[in-house]
Amino acid sequence: MTQNGFREEKEVHNLEELKALIEEAKEFIPYGKVANYIPALAKANKKDLSLAVFLPDGRHFEAGNTSIRFTLQSISKVISLALVLMDRGEDYVFERVGMEPTGDPFNSIAKLEVRSAGKPLNPMINAGALAVTSMIKGHSIKDRFQRLLNFMRVLTDNKDLSYSKEVATSEFETAHLNRSLCYFMKEHGIITEDVELLLDLYTKQCSIEINCLEMARIGLIFALDGWDPISKKQLIPEKIAKICNTFMVTCGMYNASGEFAIKVGIPAKSGVSGGVMGAVPRRFGIGVYGPSLDEKGNSIAGIKLLELLASRYNLSIF
Numbered sequence: 001m002t003q004n005g006f007r008e009e010k011e012v013h014n015l016e017e018l019k020a021l022i023e024e025a026k027e028f029i030p031y032g033k034v035a036n037y038i039p040a041l042a043k044a045n046k047k048d049l050s051l052a053v054f055l056p057d058g059r060h061f062e063a064g065n066t067s068i069r070f071t072l073q074s075i076s077k078v079i080s081l082a083l084v085l086m087d088r089g090e091d092y093v094f095e096r097v098g099m100e101p102t103g104d105p106f107n108s109i110a111k112l113e114v115r116s117a118g119k120p121l122n123p124m125i126n127a128g129a130l131a132v133t134s135m136i137k138g139h140s141i142k143d144r145f146q147r148l149l150n151f152m153r154v155l156t157d158n159k160d161l162s163y164s165k166e167v168a169t170s171e172f173e174t175a176h177l178n179r180s181l182c183y184f185m186k187e188h189g190i191i192t193e194d195v196e197l198l199l200d201l202y203t204k205q206c207s208i209e210i211n212c213l214e215m216a217r218i219g220l221i222f223a224l225d226g227w228d229p230i231s232k233k234q235l236i237p238e239k240i241a242k243i244c245n246t247f248m249v250t251c252g253m254y255n256a257s258g259e260f261a262i263k264v265g266i267p268a269k270s271g272v273s274g275g276v277m278g279a280v281p282r283r284f285g286i287g288v289y290g291p292s293l294d295e296k297g298n299s300i301a302g303i304k305l306l307e308l309l310a311s312r313y314n315l316s317i318f
C-alpha cells in the first residue's frame, strides 16, 4: 500500500529480476507436455521459456530466447474477434456467438447441442472461434486471410509477419474435431460457408507466426484499450478492445480461466503452441512462450511465470 491507500504499482524495469523469475518458473517444465494433436507442433523444444514486456513509453524487456517464432493458435481468436467486431458490429456477431464461459475444454462439442442449438457459447472456444472466422469479410479465402494478416501486421508493427505453411497444413489434415464443430454449426445456420474453405482460413489464422515481443506489443494495445502509444493511433475502437479484454478474463485460459483470474488476475489468452499474451490494464503488455503444456492446454511454466510476475509487480486487476 502507498501512503494514500492505493496499491503500489511496481514498475517492471529490472531485467535480472525477470531472468530470475524465468529460472524459478522453469522448474515446472518437466510436469507438462508439448502439444502433438497438431503433429507439426510436436517439434517444439519443451525446455524453452521466454518472456517479453512492452511498456507504453516504448521501453521493452526481453528474457530467455525471445528470437523464437511460434504460431499463435488460440491467441489468434482475440485478434479475429476484434476484426470481426470492427467488420460487422456487436449485434451481428453476438447473434451468432455467445458471451458465456463453458467450463469445458477448448475443443469440446458437448454444450453446442445441450445448451444453445448450435450457437457456440463464446468466441474463445474452438466452435466460437470458427464461427468468428467465418464472419471475416472479404471476397475470397485469400482476401480474408490477407485482411487478418494485414491487421496483425499493423498491431505488431511487422510488415513481414507471415504464417507457417507446415503448421497450417498439419492442422488442416488432422482437424477432424474442428470439422465436426463446423458441420454441427452449419446444420444450425450459424455457419453458411463451405466447411473446407473455412478450415483452410482458420488453420492459416492459427498458424500466423509471432515472437514474444510482438505478442507483448499486441498485449500493450489491449492494455491501453486499443490505443497504440508507439504509432499514436487508436488501432482498435475502445469499446471493442474492452469486449476482447473481458473475454480474455472470463474465457481466455479455456477451462482454467477462473483459477487464472484468482492467481494472476489479468486479461490473457493462451494457445496450444505455448504462447500466452497478457494485457495489464494501463500498465504494459506481456508475451510469454513455453511449449510445455498442462493438461488443459496452457503453458505450464508460462502460467507459473505469470503468477510470479503478478505477485512481484501487483498485476491483478481485482
Ligand SMILES: NC(=O)CC[C@H](N)C(=O)O
Binding pocket: 072, 073, 074, 075, 106, 107, 126, 171, 178, 206, 270, 271, 272, 273, 297
Ligand atoms: N487451444 C488452441 O490453441 C487451439 C487452436 C488450434 N488451432 C485448434 O483449433 O485446435
